[in-house]
Amino acid sequence: MNTEGERVIPISIVDEMKSSYIDYSMSVIVSRALPDVRDGLKPVHRRVLYGMYGLNVFSNRKHLKSARIVGDVLGKYHPHGDSSVYDAMVRMAQPWSLRYPQVDGQGNFGSMDGDPPAAMRYTEARLKKISDEVLADLDKDTVDFQNNFDDSLTEPTVMPTRIPNLLVNGASGIAVGMATNMAPHNLSETVDAICAYIDDREITIDELMKHIIAPDFPTGGIIYGYDGVRDALHTGRGRVVIRAKVNFEEVHNRNAIIITEIPYQVNKAEMIARTSELVKEEKIPGIYEIRDESDRRGMRIVYELKNDAIPNVVLNLLYKYTALQTSFSVNNIALVHGRPEQLNVKDIIHHFVEHRHEVVIRRTEYELKKAKERAHILEGFMKVIATQASLDKAIAIIRNSANPADAKDGLIAEFELSDLQAQAILDLRLARLTGMELDKIRAEYEEIMNMIRDFEDILANESRRFGIIKTEMLEIKEKYGDERRTEIDYAGGDMSIEDFIPNESVVVTISHAGYIKRTLLSEYRVQSRGGVGNKAATTRDEDFLEYIVSATNHQYMLFFTEKGKCYWLRVFEIPEGSKISKGRAIQNLINIEPDDKVKAYIRTNDLKDEEYVNQMNVVMITRNGTVKKTSLEAYSRPRTNGINAIEIRDNDQLLGARLTDGTSEIMIATKNGKCIRFPEEKARAVGRGSIGVRGIALEDNDEVIGMIVANDVANESVLVVSEKGYGKRSAVEDYRITNRGGKGVITLNITEKTGSLIAIQNVKDGDGLMIINKSGVAIRMGVDELRIMGRNTQGVKVINLKASDEIAAIAKVEMDKEVEEAEALDSDGLPSAVISDQVEYSDVPLSGDNSVSNMGDENFLRQVEKDEEKEQQEFLKEDGSDAEDNSADEEGSDS
Numbered sequence: 001m002n003t004e005g006e007r008v009i010p011i012s013i014v015d016e017m018k019s020s021y022i023d024y025s026m027s028v029i030v031s032r033a034l035p036d037v038r039d040g041l042k043p044v045h046r047r048v049l050y051g052m053y054g055l056n057v058f059s060n061r062k063h064l065k066s067a068r069i070v071g072d073v074l075g076k077y078h079p080h081g082d083s084s085v086y087d088a089m090v091r092m093a094q095p096w097s098l099r100y101p102q103v104d105g106q107g108n109f110g111s112m113d114g115d116p117p118a119a120m121r122y123t124e125a126r127l128k129k130i131s132d133e134v135l136a137d138l139d140k141d142t143v144d145f146q147n148n149f150d151d152s153l154t155e156p157t158v159m160p161t162r163i164p165n166l167l168v169n170g171a172s173g174i175a176v177g178m179a180t181n182m183a184p185h186n187l188s189e190t191v192d193a194i195c196a197y198i199d200d201r202e203i204t205i206d207e208l209m210k211h212i213i214a215p216d217f218p219t220g221g222i223i224y225g226y227d228g229v230r231d232a233l234h235t236g237r238g239r240v241v242i243r244a245k246v247n248f249e250e251v252h253n254r255n256a257i258i259i260t261e262i263p264y265q266v267n268k269a270e271m272i273a274r275t276s277e278l279v280k281e282e283k284i285p286g287i288y289e290i291r292d293e294s295d296r297r298g299m300r301i302v303y304e305l306k307n308d309a310i311p312n313v314v315l316n317l318l319y320k321y322t323a324l325q326t327s328f329s330v331n332n333i334a335l336v337h338g339r340p341e342q343l344n345v346k347d348i349i350h351h352f353v354e355h356r357h358e359v360v361i362r363r364t365e366y367e368l369k370k371a372k373e374r375a376h377i378l379e380g381f382m383k384v385i386a387t388q389a390s391l392d393k394a395i396a397i398i399r400n401s402a403n404p405a406d407a408k409d410g411l412i413a414e415f416e417l418s419d420l421q422a423q424a425i426l427d428l429r430l431a432r433l434t435g436m437e438l439d440k441i442r443a444e445y446e447e448i449m450n451m452i453r454d455f456e457d458i459l460a461n462e463s464r465r466f467g468i469i470k471t472e473m474l475e476i477k478e479k480y481g482d483e484r485r486t487e488i489d490y491a492g493g494d495m496s497i498e499d500f501i502p503n504e505s506v507v508v509t510i511s512h513a514g515y516i517k518r519t520l521l522s523e524y525r526v527q528s529r530g531g532v533g534n535k536a537a538t539t540r541d542e543d544f545l546e547y548i549v550s551a552t553n554h555q556y557m558l559f560f561t562e563k564g565k566c567y568w569l570r571v572f573e574i575p576e577g578s579k580i581s582k583g584r585a586i587q588n589l590i591n592i593e594p595d596d597k598v599k600a601y602i603r604t605n606d607l608k609d610e611e612y613v614n615q616m617n618v619v620m621i622t623r624n625g626t627v628k629k630t631s632l633e634a635y636s637r638p639r640t641n642g643i644n645a646i647e648i649r650d651n652d653q654l655l656g657a658r659l660t661d662g663t664s665e666i667m668i669a670t671k672n673g674k675c676i677r678f679p680e681e682k683a684r685a686v687g688r689g690s691i692g693v694r695g696i697a698l699e700d701n702d703e704v705i706g707m708i709v710a711n712d713v714a715n716e717s718v719l720v721v722s723e724k725g726y727g728k729r730s731a732v733e734d735y736r737i738t739n740r741g742g743k744g745v746i747t748l749n750i751t752e753k754t755g756s757l758i759a760i761q762n763v764k765d766g767d768g769l770m771i772i773n774k775s776g777v778a779i780r781m782g783v784d785e786l787r788i789m790g791r792n793t794q795g796v797k798v799i800n801l802k803a804s805d806e807i808a809a810i811a812k813v814e815m816d817k818e819v820e821e822a823e824a825l826d827s828d829g830l831p832s833a834v835i836s837d838q839v840e841y842s843d844v845p846l847s848g849d850n851s852v853s854n855m856g857d858e859n860f861l862r863q864v865e866k867d868e869e870k871e872q873q874e875f876l877k878e879d880g881s882d883a884e885d886n887s888a889d890e891e892g893s894d895s
Contacts, residue, residue, distance in 0.1 A: 030335065032044070032173075035171040035334050036335045037335060037336050037348060037355075038352065039134070039158050039159040039166070040164070041165060042173060043078070046155075046159060048069070048085060048103075049127070050159075051073035051077060054076075055068070061126060062126070063106045063126045064126060066120040066122075066123040066124060069089065070086050073085050077148050077149070077153070090109050096219050099170070099217070100184075101128055101130075102131045102169075104126050106124040107122055107123035112219070113269035114267040133161065133162040133476060133479075134159050134165065135161075140367065141365075142366070143157060143362075144158070162356070163480075164194060166182065167182075167185045167348055170182040170184040170215075179331060181330060181331045182330065182334070183232065183240065184216060186481075187477065187481050189211055193208045194473050195473055198353060198466050198469060198470050205345060208233075208346060209230075209345075212345060214240075215328070215330075216486045218264065219264050219265075220260075220261035220485040221245055223242060223243075223486055225489070225490070228241060228330070233345045236332035236342045237329075238330045241325065242327070243319060243489070245487070246315060246324075248584065248588045251304055252304065254288060256305060257302075257311060257315055258302055259299065259300070260299055260300060263324070268292070268299070269292075272301065276290055283321055284314065284317045284318060286305055286313070287309070287314060289304040290302070290303055308594065310587065310592075310594070311588045312589065313591055332348065334348070353466075357466065360465050360469060364455050365459065371448050375445060376418070377420065379421070380420075380422070380425060381421075381441050383415050383416075383421075384417075385441075397410040397411055398411075407426060408423060502553065505520070505521040506518040506520055506521060506550070507519050508548070508550075508557065509583065509772075510583075511582075511583065513585075514585055514586045515586070516574055516575075516584060516586050518553075518577070519577060521550060523579045547811075548810075548811040550770075550811065550812070554570075554606075555571050555603050556568060556604045556606075557569045557571055557574070557604075558601060558602040558603075558618075559590060559601050560620065560657045561642075562599040564648040565642045566635055567598075568639075569589060590642065592642070599654050599655055601657070602657050602659055604616070607632075608636075613632045614633050616661060617661070617685060618635060618645075618659065618660075619657065619707070619709065620646050620657045621706075622704070623703050625668070625695050625698050626652065627666065627692055627694070627696075628646050628683070629683045629685050629692075630690075632659065635688070645688065646688075646692060647689060647691045649691065655704055655705075655706070655707075658707060665713065665732075665737070666682075667710060667732075667735065667760070668695050668696045669707070670698060670702045670704055670705060670757065671704075671705045673746055673756075674699075674702070675744050675746075676696045676738060676743070678740045695707075696742065697743050705760065706759055706760040708760050708761060710762050712764070713732045715764055716732050717729045717762070719761045719762070719763045719769070719786070721757075722756065723755035723758040723807050724806065725797050726748075726754040726794060728786065728789045729789065730788060730790060730791045732762070735747070748794070751794065753794070762812075763783045764783070766783070766784060767812050768780060768782060768812065769811075769812060771807060771809075772807075772808050772810075773799065774805060775805050779799050
């Protein structure tokens with residue numbers, strides 16, 4: 001029953017619930033969970049910064065107790081629990097949470113292991129230097145202020161930040177019916193993108209992506225694949241896959257996987273504990289021990305492997321089952337004019353630039369107003385103290401006035417001053433009445449008038465305003481910009497990556513122990529024949545470089561093992577290393593069996609090109625002389641665990657593999673100096689699992705050392721090199737065509753002086769030659785420095801070896817004319833055979849006492865030619881004339 005005077009209004013509970021819930025949800029969206037697109041801050045972060053600004057806790061002041069800061073923010077601006085403020089401030093101080101932290105914390109602010117921070121009564125904080133840029137010009141009426149929760153104070157609605165905070169630090173928050181999850185980016189890249197947008201307002205997102213490449217997480221790691229990044233930058237939504245940064249080492253004579261960086265927002269301790277559980281459950285076999293060796297110098301998590309474990313297989317299981325691989329789901333939702341919107345990277349940059357434009361306008365208007373006020377005061381000064389008579393009259397008015405009000409009225413009446421000017425005259429100190437001070441006032445007035453004209457020009461000229469924004473952005477980049485922490489593995493995605501990786505010429509090197517790397521070809525110096533070379537690689541004890549091949553980043557490498565299996569890698573997937581670095585073990589890149597070894601390689605173009613793979617063949621040779629030809633199409637479908645390339649019989653192994661086009665000629669050489677030449681069609685194409693047919697008949701204690709494929713018989717020549725540094729070029733036509741399976745003819749006269757034949761290559765004038773010996777010394781030279789000689793000769797010395805050294809491998813490389821010209825002579829004017837960095841001289845003089853170090857360039861080359869002629873004459877006297885081997889070729893038969 002209603003009390004007298006009261007009235008009940010019936011309402012629908014559905015409507016009331018709807019209205020109340022919408023009000024609540026909008027409050028959460030606008031006042032709690034989503035950042036503003038302009039400054040990238042949520043209300044709690046903005047209030048923490050403003051509270052510290054009010055307490056003057058700047059980067060050049062001493063730290064203040066966190067409890068004091070939190071209490072000030074709570075009491076003045078943020079009517080919520082103290083934990084909400086303290087937790088927000090802690091995160092702003094954690095370098096693994098924010099790419100560019102805004103608070104400088106002192107004390108325990110937590111760890112990547114998920115350890116909580118100490119209570120606020122124990123910790124201290126102050127602003128970071130970069131936060132000064134967020135708060136810059138806050139006192140110049142650059143942004144709007146609003147009343148706080150009890151209308152006793154005002155607080156800024158947005159910060160006039162010079163830092164594009166939303167992009168560089170990202171944001172995350174769960175509202176009602178929506179959420180935001182924005183990735184951090186590199187400040188230098190972001191500034192470059194903003195400057196590009198200022199220069200061209202119609203710039204496309206693809207053009208912006210040349211500057212702001214991908215997210216850059218504070219914990220580093222590797223972005224695996226680029227599709228998600230492209231989607232996020234184009235649409236504001238995308239899934240970015242992040243992997244830990246991994247190295248492989250040997251620890252306690254075991255292979256070990258070393259983690260130095262983990263994905264963003266991963267709890268390190270929980271990840272290690274979960275991995276231990278999976279090892280115990282045998283979901284991840286092969287791990288012997290897990291240790292966290294992280295310290296203040298950096299992160300280091302060690303997964304020590306069992307002796308029979310394949311590191312690459314274990315790593316893939318870790319990626320699959322643990323947080324070593326995670327995904328970051330980008331959802332760029334921010335408040336634009338108080339309303340939530342989904343934004344792409346250009347939208348975010350646009351709103352930030354518009355905000356900065358408004359800040360520059362309001363700051364300039366404020367400074368113009370202050371300048372005009374000061375100019376007005378200075379004009380009053382100059383009216384009163386411009387002459388001695390006017391000054392005396394003003395002093396007399398002040399002295400004869402009964403009170404300050406009368407004095408002010410008198411000055412206004414006498415000199416036609418404004419109220420402000422008259423008051424400023426009354427406040428003027430007597431010291432300012434000297435002649436020197438008057439000159440200072442006039443100079444200040446002139447300076448103020450110049451500033452006023454400049455401010456008015458800025459306000460009238462939009463291009464100047466945007467120029468100021470760009471200049472300030474570049475200053476920010478200079479002060480706070482740094483290198484990208486997160487690497488990008490473009491190969492992880494399905495998209496074509498040729499646009500992102502330059503198709504540079506590289507040298508791929510593989511050591512005898514199976515270490516591989518790629519090095520830019522330009523790192524190798526061009527030298528003259530007979531040089532001693534410069535240090536090419538650092539290898540383990542008793543290891544030496546065995547294979548070298550020139551390639552480009554976009555090509556494929558097929559690896560053939562001695563057991564007859566084939567594996568694939570794109571050239572850019574091979575780890576890059578310097579000329580003197582050891583490289584990465586092949587077992588860590590491909591799933592090769594522990595007791596197998598890579599013995600041959602093929603460099604191919606795109607394996608997805610059907611016409612190409614059907615036109616080309618793979619020809620393989622074994623140590624015992626078996627040759628096999630199979631279509632490249634059979635090897636065009638990469639598998640993680642490789643495929644069977646050729647069936648290998650007992651006491652044999654795969655030795656070499658080459659690409660042919662069906663019309664080539666095959667030449668096979670043996671260590672005893674024999675070589676056979678026959679047309680490719682003599683070896684019919686067989687299936688991938690076949691054994692092959694006999695290529696050359698071997699004598700006792702002889703074996704195949706290599707195979708070449710000749711396509712241009714008229715212009716190509718055959719280069720052979722022996723293990724003791726002798727080599728020569730001879731014409732392909734000097735080797736008569738025979739049937740497959742014959743004994744062949746002499747290609748190099750083998751003596752104790754030359755050593756066994758070690759390598760064979762087909763070359764042309766203009767080609768480059770790289771020779772690497774077992775001690776790791778490399779020399780790069782032009783093939784045209786070796787003249788063509790007869791087939792049955794000893795050859796000339798191509799590299800000077802120390803007494804105990806031998807040649808390990810040779811390879812043909814493309815010569816770079818610019819490098820060749822630039823490095824023909826070193827800076828000291830010595831012959832180019834002498835290298836200024838890491839010089840290694842031959843122990844054996846070239847001729848008498850004339851060593852390389854004390855001869856001029858021309859004399860050196862002339863002496864080398866004389867030595868060659870002398871050696872050749874002595875050899876012919878000892879071993880007879882240039883007679884060919886007339887032994888009849890024997891017809892071979894299919895195995």
